Amino acid sequence: MVSNERELSKALRQGKIPSSAIPEASSPYTVLVRYGELALKSPGIRNWYEKVLMQNIASMLDLRQITYSGIRREWGRIFIEGAEKQAAKAAADVFGVVSASAALEAAPNLESSAALCAKLAPFLIKEGEAFAIRARRSGNHSFSSVELGKACGDAVWLALEAQKIAPSVSLTNPDREIFVEMRQDKAYVYSETILGVGGLPLGTQGSMVVLMSGGIDSPVAAWLMMKRGVRIIPVYCNTSPYAEESARKRAFDCIRQLQTWAPGHPFTIYEISHGSSLRTFIERCARKNTCLLCKRMMYREAFEVMNKEKASGIVTGSSLGQVASQTAANMYAEIYRLAIPIYHPLIAFDKNEIVNLARRIGTFEISTRIAGSCTAVPEHPEVKANYDLIVEEEKKLNIEGMVREALAGIKIHKL
Secondary structure, three states, X not given: OHHHHHHHHHHHHXXXXXXXXXXXXXXXXXXXXXXXXXXXXXXXXXXXXXXXHHHHHHHHHHHOOOOOOEEEEEOOEEEEXXXXXXXXXXXXXXXXXXXXXXXXXXXXXXXXXXXXXXXXXXXXXXOOOOEEEEEEEOOOOOOOHHHHHHHHHHHHHHHHHHOOOOOOEOOOOOOEEEEEEEXXXXXXXXXXXXXXXXOOOOOOOOEEEEEOOOOOHHHHHHHHHHHOOOEEEEEEEEOXXXXXXXXXXXXXXXXXXXXXXXXXXXXXXXXEEOHHHHHHHHHHOOHHHHHHHHHHHHHHHHHHHHHHHOOOOEEOOOOOOOOHHHOHHHHHHHHOOOOOOEEOOOOOOOHHHHHHHHHHHOOHHHHOOOOOOOOOOOOOOOOOOOHHHHHHHHOOOOHHHHHHHHHHOOEEEEO
């Protein structure tokens, strides 16, 4: 369809499609934005969610420097008016959007809709290609969706014959589809629907702290919580001298990539010095328990950030059984006697699923940069931790003092 769409865009620019087929806005498209879960909410909540979604769409368009004249909503739809065609892709990347289509407008009657379909058809449908009209309507009209589809299909057929293109129709397996959405005051004609990321509008579910390592998993976990409407507060526990500076840079670059999914919601990043705690674990506790003790300390540090930010939980990239420290026994030991709300959105994901998501959201190439390994990891880490023995290990330490020391050197970064 790429060549067809390019020809259509060229035709619009060159005026080959009459001005009557083009909206009066400075750019020719109106983008239809569809949402899913929002429609299931109570009227008051739905109204709020829609307003947040519109704000987030506007922020995404501004971030990508896409021109448009306005954003409005009707029941079940949000409309980006006077927009460039790429506004549909930008809207599809906003959390809460199920799909988006760049459409041309027509008057809400059979004649205008059919005429617009006829004008567009030669730019969309090539010789030997079968087409189908997909028509739907809402509001009060004197005709049915079937009648609308038939009128537009007949007009397209005649337009193709006039261009010496032998028309062919296939409702089950067409090469090209023309969609007509008739609403009360306008009709919209389009040829492509871009699938969105779905979920809930970012900012509707409060905020949570995310433990960011810069590996493949934690950015994906953060993105999934953002998809559920959660604003994230990245926390990076800097394990220097047991990790290289490249590991820190990788983590911050992942955070920057995640920020491109959250325009209008700038991140506040907390960097906590964690190396001193690691050194204490290595010196005073059984070596095999270093990773478990490390994770429990990270939870405590993140919990302090959570309270400061009035957030609702802590998010990790843990996936059950993926590495030695993420066995069921170890994950129980990590949280034993810690009254902290912890979320593991990747808990049942396998590695391929996580990698595929990382590629989709743009963090995979960053996360797979060579950055060295944490040198504090023991040669033979505990994989079947006895949860109460970890508590006994911590009795050798001044846990509260270690937390205070770590937080005393905290650094706050703004993107």
